[in-house]
Amino acid sequence: MIDFARVQKELQECGKDVEGSGIRVAPKSDATLARLVGTIPGPIGTPYEGGVFQIDITLPDGYPFEPPKMQFSTKVWHPNISSQSGAICLDILKDQWSPALTLKTALLSVQALLSAPEPDDPQDAVVAKQYLKDYQTFISTARYWTETFAKTSSRGIEEKVQKLVEMGFPEAQARTTLESVGGDENLALEKLCSG
Known part of the structure; x- marks a missing residue:
């Protein structure tokens, strides 16, 4: 266990x-x-x-x-x-x-x-x-x-944050979640949806 x-x-x-x-x-x-x-x-x-x-x-x-x-x-x-x-x-x-x-x-x-x-x-x-x-x-x-x-450019992160905001997630939460998963927007979306 x-x-x-x-x-x-x-x-x-x-x-x-x-x-x-x-x-x-x-x-x-x-x-x-x-x-x-x-x-x-x-x-x-x-x-x-x-x-x-x-x-x-x-x-x-x-x-x-x-x-x-x-x-x-x-x-x-x-x-x-x-x-x-x-x-x-x-x-x-x-x-x-x-x-x-x-x-x-x-x-x-x-x-x-x-x-x-x-x-x-x-x-x-x-x-x-x-x-x-x-x-x-x-x-x-x-x-x-x-x-x-x-390598994730900062411009790439901004675009990903914007995409998540357009889906209805708060910007701060989208940014924090993206950072916690190393910029992987699929993992971030998974995490945001399950949270």
Whole structure:
């Protein structure tokens, strides 16, 4: 059985340090805390810098004694993340999980993985091969994917807020909800409708 009291506490802890870490975790809907959305900023000094990456989180019944299931919903070009499904190859999300870890530490580890790819233990063989054989093309491709899939311009956010306001939602609520889901207007709409 999921320890929902602990999940609530973890969400509050994450919320306290959003400005410092840039890491957010929010329920996907108000219906359950077993489905969450995590958001991490791309690490500075990497081809992911400036991007905001969304990660779908599903808590198994055994959480916190079993690791959360995480996968990128934002497309990312990285040897340890599937460019197709967003699956993540990271030991703490498998056999190295410990109940002492939290959703935030797991997301920090995923963010660290963006900084330090491990092409010898790939999730995506095509990306790993490119990383090892043609590093400059890998960097260019990773930057392009970050620009294309992980960056939301402020103009884009304004248009999305306006669209939600036209649907009848208050502007402040639309803006806050959009920010909480990393600018994904479908998730924001889902959240606004279920709230």
